[in-house]
Amino acid sequence: MIHPATDKLSSAERAFMINATEMDILPGVRGDLDEPLASGPASALVPILLPLVDRGWIEVCRLVPWTAPDGTLGEQPGPTIPRQDLPPVLADAENWEYPRSGTWLGCLTLTLTEAGRRIPR
Numbered sequence: 001m002i003h004p005a006t007d008k009l010s011s012a013e014r015a016f017m018i019n020a021t022e023m024d025i026l027p028g029v030r031g032d033l034d035e036p037l038a039s040g041p042a043s044a045l046v047p048i049l050l051p052l053v054d055r056g057w058i059e060v061c062r063l064v065p066w067t068a069p070d071g072t073l074g075e076q077p078g079p080t081i082p083r084q085d086l087p088p089v090l091a092d093a094e095n096w097e098y099p100r101s102g103t104w105l106g107c108l109t110l111t112l113t114e115a116g117r118r119i120p121r
Contacts, residue, residue: 013052017119019110025063025107054083061079062077077111081108
């Protein structure tokens with residue numbers, strides 16, 4: 001089933017949907033955004049992301065440790081951050097920047113919900 005609003009996604013909304021399909025952290029969305037959003041403040045991006053969460057298409061998580069069957073260490077999306085907790089988390093500009101430490105553990109990432117996977121991008 002195709003959601004009636006999918007043909008009306010803006011390029012910025014599509015960028016968030018694409019980011020949610022990739023194993024990337026939140027700052028990676030800037031690479032898919034057009035200017036001035038790509039280099040603009042995080043406060044301009046939150047009003048684009050939250051409606052996608054509210055539609056039930058995207059979830060926001062933090063990356064947690066994961067160990068592959070061969071013992072290789074990596075990351076995977078952890079538990080979904082509850083919607084009511086998102087505004088202050090997303091208001092923190094540091095969550096929209098790549099970490100200086102080089103490790104992605106604890107960084108925000110987006111994942112598609114089952115409904116989000118049905119949205120054409």
